Amino acid sequence: MALKIYYDNDADLNLLKDKTVAIIGYGIQGRGQSLCLRDSGINVIVSELEGTANFKQAEEDGFTPVSAQEAAIKGDVIQILTQDHLQAKVYSESIKPYLKKGKVLVFSHGFNIRFKQIKPPRKVDVIMIAPKGPGALVRRMYEEGKGVPCLLAIHQDASGNAKDIALAYAKAIKGTTAGVIETTFSEETETDLFGEQAVLCGGVTELIKAGFDTLIEEGYQPEIAYFEVLHELKLITDLIQETGIAGMRRRVSDTACYGDVTRGPRIITDKTRKAMKKMLKDIKSGKFAREWIKENEEGRPVFNKLLEEGDNHPIEAVGKRLRGMMPWMRSEGK
Secondary structure (H helix, E strand, C coil), rough: CCEECCHHHCCHHHHHHCCEEEECCCHHHHHHHHHHHHCCEEEEEECCCCCCCHHHHHHCCCCCCCCCCHHHHHHEEEEECCCHHHHHHHHHHHHHHEEEEEEECCCCHHHHCCCCCCCCCCCEEEEEEECCHHHHHHHHHHHCCCCCCEEEEEEEEECCCCHHHHHHHHHHCCCHHEEEECHHHHHHHHHHHHHHHHHHHHHHHHHHHHHHHHHHCCCCCHHHHHHHHCHHHHHHHHHHHHHHHHHHHHHCCHHHHHEEEHHHHHHHHHHHHHHHHHHHHHHHHHHHHHHHHHHHHHCCHHHHHHHHHHHHHHHHHHHHHCCCCCCCHHHHHC
């Protein structure tokens, strides 16, 4: 599809002024979006489980949290921001029975629509506004009069006005200040899962551990290995984020740059690229989604086992000790 980017002049905030926006889930993204919407003059109600830290946070922020059912009844625009594996259950039990013609369902990730865990009735609009940053950043940029770029997608346009509503929502969280890129639920979901698995989470963490293990096996001190393969990674990713790969290469030493361009392809080989293709194929076919859904239904035995194994990797003990020596690090990172 041809690239389309929308800005403030493309959006009319007044389309939300007479509506109630219900935010289901007051986590990091839910909190960020709720506060921004409210400060933009939108009537916002939030839903969170009583007794939870998020419920208490919502109260401290001046909201009176309600049940998902009450939020669905009162909300004209219903944004579902619970975790992916919980959304279908929340939708089925607390939202679906109260969807009337004219209501709008909003998502910030397309997983449950793309893999048909949620099948909305045709009488409602189904849209996606996905900020490309965590909720805390969405909020901070809003307070600075800026915005975080967002993705926009339309799954159903029952009213004929779905895109306008989506753009109004994006404007209310200042997404249109930065720019809103049009996509599809499928494209957002598939690329998001692939990025997490192949690069941002799965690829990076395995690369770090492999580098650490290689140095340790050759007799180098664990502390030195940690600094070289994990601690300094942030310096490089910050440079890449700010200036691109080309900019990073021109801001590190020539020795580092030469090692990058000549040795990097030895790590990411044709075999690696084929593995990435297979991962993407599993995502697009729904195989990964089915596996993840089943994993949750069975109590997460594989997930919990692998998470515990990762927690017990030597790099974690070394890192905890070294981070204690660095007072500028955030306390929760220790």
